[in-house]
Amino acid sequence: MITENKVVTIDYSVTDETNQVIDSSEGREPLKYLHGAGNIIPGLEQALAGKQAGDVFEVTVVPEQAYGQYNPAHVQKVPADAFQGVDNVEVGMSFTAQGENGNFQVRVTAVEGDQVTVDANHPLAGKTLTFRGTVQEVRDATAEEAEHGHVH
Structure with a gap:
């Protein structure tokens, strides 16, 4: 059963409000994560518990x-x-920026002359997401996985 410090393997797909597929494990390795370590979004982790x-x-x-x-x-x-060092900044590019609380990702959303609009919101911010899938495996985390907070 999925509880804290279990390594969970799932096959999944995720869609947005318009039922457009955002991500899927189809044709790839299933997702493995350490339950209770905050490695996946809270709403999905809570729903998988038990x-x-x-x-x-x-x-x-x-x-x-x-x-x-x-x-x-x-x-x-x-x-x-x-x-600096980027000859042609284009919409869709991502960069790491430095802020007061450390590094964060920004996406270029517009380029107008010598002004570039960047967005630090996660690309899925503001979206309601639906996850569908199957739990493939649940196992105890190794001591090292539990200590490090992620699957090895």
Whole structure:
């Protein structure tokens, strides 16, 4: 049964409010995570608690239990010369920026002359997500996995 410090393996797909597939393990390795270590979004982790190998799941997760609400304050314009060493900054590019609380990811959402608009919101912020899948395996975490907080 899925409880804290169990390594869980799931096959899954995730769709947004329009039923568009955002991500899926189909054709790839299933997802393995350490339950209780915060390695997956809280809403999915809570929904999987108590399930066991062979169980099928479907859970809809609101933004507050997924990637948070979209925050317009996380969007800002910066001068193009802030992107040192990049000849051609284009929409869709991602960069690591430094802030007061450490590094964070930003995506370029617009380029207008010498101004670049960047968005630090997670791409799935503000979205309600539906996860469907099957629990493939549940096992005890090794001492090292439990200590490190992730699957090895």
